Amino acid sequence: MLCQISRNHILVSFAFVLVIVGGIYIYSGYDVQTLSVCQPCDKNSEPQVKDEMMDEVMKHCLDDRRWRIRDLQMQTGLKYSQPSTMNGRTDVNSVTNWNAPLVWEGTFDPVVIDAIYKKMDPRIAVVVFAIGKYTRFVKGFLESGEKHFFVDFRVTYYIFTDNEKDMPKIELGKKRKISLVTVPSANRWQDIVLGRMKWATVTIDKQIRNEADYLFMMDIDSVFHNRFGAESLSQLSAVLHRGYYKVTRDMFPYERRPKSKAYIPADEGDYYYTAAVWGGYLEDMYKLVKYCYMQSEEDAKNNIEAVWQEESHLNRYLLYNKPTKVLSSEYLWSDFDPLPGDIKVVRISQLVKNYAEVRPNGGQ
Numbered sequence: 001m002l003c004q005i006s007r008n009h010i011l012v013s014f015a016f017v018l019v020i021v022g023g024i025y026i027y028s029g030y031d032v033q034t035l036s037v038c039q040p041c042d043k044n045s046e047p048q049v050k051d052e053m054m055d056e057v058m059k060h061c062l063d064d065r066r067w068r069i070r071d072l073q074m075q076t077g078l079k080y081s082q083p084s085t086m087n088g089r090t091d092v093n094s095v096t097n098w099n100a101p102l103v104w105e106g107t108f109d110p111v112v113i114d115a116i117y118k119k120m121d122p123r124i125a126v127v128v129f130a131i132g133k134y135t136r137f138v139k140g141f142l143e144s145g146e147k148h149f150f151v152d153f154r155v156t157y158y159i160f161t162d163n164e165k166d167m168p169k170i171e172l173g174k175k176r177k178i179s180l181v182t183v184p185s186a187n188r189w190q191d192i193v194l195g196r197m198k199w200a201t202v203t204i205d206k207q208i209r210n211e212a213d214y215l216f217m218m219d220i221d222s223v224f225h226n227r228f229g230a231e232s233l234s235q236l237s238a239v240l241h242r243g244y245y246k247v248t249r250d251m252f253p254y255e256r257r258p259k260s261k262a263y264i265p266a267d268e269g270d271y272y273y274t275a276a277v278w279g280g281y282l283e284d285m286y287k288l289v290k291y292c293y294m295q296s297e298e299d300a301k302n303n304i305e306a307v308w309q310e311e312s313h314l315n316r317y318l319l320y321n322k323p324t325k326v327l328s329s330e331y332l333w334s335d336f337d338p339l340p341g342d343i344k345v346v347r348i349s350q351l352v353k354n355y356a357e358v359r360p361n362g363g364q
């Protein structure tokens, strides 16, 4: 009995001391949050306990730290045209049926957009591949990018190449960099375009994740002709392929063979997106690039290659995981095609090239 009482006494006293110490801690001005396990969210500090639970917590903390589009703040005194509730583009649809913006010239004011997004100052990564003879496109891509692509933002061009010595010397603007990544060449263009998913996955893991907030995947055989800026930013943004933005879904060149992981049944589909320009938050893009890589590996095991390689996998993903912004074909036109009336501005154009000459194994 005596023993029982003294044990209870000890427990109660211990709880009492804990409460007092906690009270003093908070009263003395410490933020209660610093008591939480999320404390190591500071970039430079190391987590003190390394176990599975801690990894979960850290994942959550990292989530909080990632760059996001947040408050749409603008400075006072900015001069721009008053936005209208009545006038706007009437020749095209500027919203999807899941209520995401569909961006065309005339649906945004660059002055307002830049004022808002420059405050957020994202670190933008552009991943492009220049393998074999495609190194010839690097100069035009970079020089035009410097004039039109996210001017005055922090941009790093990650150029994946099998031939570093063929890289042109380009003068870059302030806050802009080039990072060369050496990758092996391949004999089939199909392996090169699909290989982009593998090497981008590996390099995001190793490097890009620590250096960027937002990621674009682009084709190198492209030239910027007009502004391509912060109006394109969202969690996941995809571009309407110029060849299919006015046709019915049965005309989309989706992968229609059920054997492939990219399969989409005949009566399904929203839009047909190009794989030559897509972008989003770093981690959302990582997930999607890795998805395309894993799905194409699965296909290879089953002796099938999707009809338009990673573009087919991308389209399947985006049908069931809707993009948060859709960019019109202004964001990827082509020197091949005449301009229809609804394309008021060409922001990027794909160069006309001789496929048979430029690709290692020819092609269409």
Ligand SMILES: CC(=O)N[C@H]1[C@@H](OP(=O)(O)OP(=O)(O)OC[C@H]2O[C@@H](n3ccc(=O)[nH]c3=O)[C@H](O)[C@@H]2O)O[C@H](CO)[C@H](O)[C@@H]1O
Pocket: 128, 129, 130, 131, 132, 133, 134, 189, 192, 193, 218, 219, 220, 221, 241, 274, 275, 276, 277, 307, 308, 309, 310, 311, 350, 358, 359, 360
């Ligand atoms: C406008 C459009 O929808 N483009 C897509 C279409 O491309 P394209 O017909 O425009 O393919 P492409 O020849 O430009 O190849 C895509 C990209 O792969 C790289 N590359 C390719 C071959 C090579 O020898 N060296 C090299 O570096 C380079 O960055 C190039 O821009 O189909 C491809 C795969 O089927 C991709 O889905 C492209 O994104």
Ligand SMILES: [Mn+2]
Pocket: 219, 220, 221, 276, 350
């Ligand atoms: Mn291309």
